[in-house]
Amino acid sequence: MRTLSRRGAIGLGAGAVAAAGLAGCGGSADPDGSKPSSGSGKNRSGSAEPSPSPTAPARPLGDGSTSFTGKQPHQPAAPRPLGPGQEPPQFVVFSWDGAGEVGNGLFPRFLDLAKEHGAAMTFFLSGIYLLPESKKRLYDPPGNRRGASDIGYLTDAHIKDTLKYLRRAWLEGHEIGTHFNGHFCGEGSGSVGNWTSRQWRSEIDQAKAFVKEWRTNSGWTDLEALPFDYDKELVGGRTPCLLGQDNLLPTARALGWRYDASSPGGRQTWPTKKQGIWDLPLQQIPFPGRGFEVLSMDYNMLANQSVNSTKAPSHNYPRWRQQAAQAYIQGFKRAFETNRAPFFVGNHFEQWNGGIYMDAVEEAFKHIAREKEKGADVRLVSFRQFVDWLDVQKPEVLAKLRTLEVGQRPAGGWQAFLGAQAPASRRPSAA
Template sequence: MRDISRRSLLGAGLGGAAAIGMAGCGSRHSSETGRPGPGPGERAGGKAEGEGAGIEDVREIGDGSTADTGEQPNQPSAPVPLEPGQTPPQFVIFSWDGAGEVGTGLFPRFLELAKEHDAAMTFFLSGIYLLPESKKSLYRPPNNRIGASDIGYLTDAHIKETLGHIRSAWLDGHEVGTHFNGHFCAGSGSVAHWTSAQWENEIDQAVSFVTEWRTNTGWTDLDPLPFDYRKELVGGRTPCLLGQNNLLPTARRLGWRYDASSPGGTQIWPTKRQGVWDLPLQGMPFPGHTFEVLSMDYNILANQSRNTTRGMPSRYPEWRTQATQSYLAAFNRAYGSNRAPFYIGNHFEEWNGGIYMDAVEETLKRIAGKPDVRLVSFRQFVDWLDVQDPAVLAKLRTLEVGQSPDGGWNAFFKRA
């Protein structure tokens, strides 16, 4: 097991609206079939595959799709409160909607990048990405026909790849959240119209697809996911950033700690809504324009190629540079002023020649290793928030976008 320096990241050194647009998500492909094992109940089993070769105490859960393997590896040391006058860390959270592998190699590409730079990320897994298309009748989406989905089901080969990468991601220290299931953004079946009870039903189904993939696929020769997903799941992001108001009561009932679904946030310190940390995608500078763009790959695309995922190839180099500069401008604005956390949303997609994946990679490389910078998951970030003095967080929230503390951090907190 790697012993990476991320273990100390949280504990040590704690020293235009219309132009923003709506978040999009990727489309996917189709399917095959497969295999699993054991019956109900928990049993001792083998060790999870991947980097976790050192895991020996594995207690399978339910049908063996998941397992309790103990504490998650590669986690930071326990967070501590800011000391008086201490400069807050600059948190940056890279997150991925859908988190399925479709043969492009993007999932392992960013897992490797994260290893190289001691970064943790959040992967919002779409539950149906672990459900074979041959079993799509098991999915009963609210206000939609049985088996319907506005994103495609994965092939069996891609489900297996996704399982392997999700397994590796958790063992590497990343978070596995949820992007729910069918990604309905339009019409009467849109998630924008779902009730709190319907959100709970959708979440129950997403969890069942993750925790019962062995039963649903029939595959018995793959190792379980090395975590208890019912305990692991503490947050998500809704399709197209819709429906948060009715989701929040359910999220609170389920004990979720945060929600990352709100659109159009700004680079200020977060607050809670209905007892849940509200961590919205944020407006960020968009070079060459007077308006800001939402901090997600699809929204940059929407402003560059008018929602077309295959724009003019001759402009790809220019658009790649613009996307990178946008991310870096937002990072630098917060890093040099109020130190508000910066959230970046992505999809494993090769839109416009893959330029947005290149922009995200270049951004991460440019900011990793800078003093006080913490590349963490949403879960790790709320761990830090939850141990801070509420008065300190309230004081941080008085700083507007790009506003530096008057007289420096020491003077700023003395006036708290």
């Protein structure tokens, strides 16, 4: 377990608290001892949800674990470049590390929430969440013993639930990225922070294989295939504990990835590319009542509120829940009312400290969705959808947007700020 600083950018995910008895990144039982919800596939009103449908008949791929089912449903219209003087949209991306359903009903809870508000999210799947523990020796983690993992393997029942909700997520328009596999965040050569580019390639190849071959590895032939080609679907990820990006990026670029969400301690400004890949970091956002900012992730709220304890005294929960919700809301408002930088939020399907972080992120999500529903150009999208938009923008426009600092409004308003665009010959190479 790695020691955390309590201030500023805390680049750790849930797996860093394994010593507290958590599997981390969505792979734990409810640590607060509450009774898990059933995750039955019903919405909160109790009515059954119709199964989402693909756009074409399924064509099995490989061993039939995945399939081609046509164009992904529920995607936005093709993006267009901003016109002269046009105000940029406010993009917001909610993302989930691990993305395993462990009987607490959190995966379907947030699928329901997204569906209610016409939003898309990114689910960073840990590959071993589709690998039965009985077959764990199929995993050969770089720098670690075969079958090792710093997060827990899921039960067979929870793997089946995870498959069900991954299928639903993709068919409802969400993105399936990767959180890699074993979540090794310790010291030494086995840590993801010390992996070479070749080791990252091994980890990625294995993560993809566990998704593409879950049917062979499990022997389950009575479950529906995942409705996507993972070789084409996978265009980005987030590393465990936000470690190891520098050596990951050459491999990501060679694989044709379009973005990486692993940078620690980003700021609320418009993004750039790093080694040819869009660099989309978690961000420093206001932390109400404190003299420092906090990283826009549930685990980092926890680390600053309860010094890494996932089951602190419950009398703190209402205050901490409100503080976390307001941190997200203030981060959104700061961007929305000033430079319109995209706002990124990271989460885990965990019930830490009584589930307050899940409640906080839902409150913030609803606040943001209300702005959209009132007519503001707020777009709740996946990372993939956001880079689709970035990739059609004029480089000189993105360069101008990057000149706006955190909380800085465009001088003279958007019409004046983006009204005159630089000629093509002056396009900066960074974009």
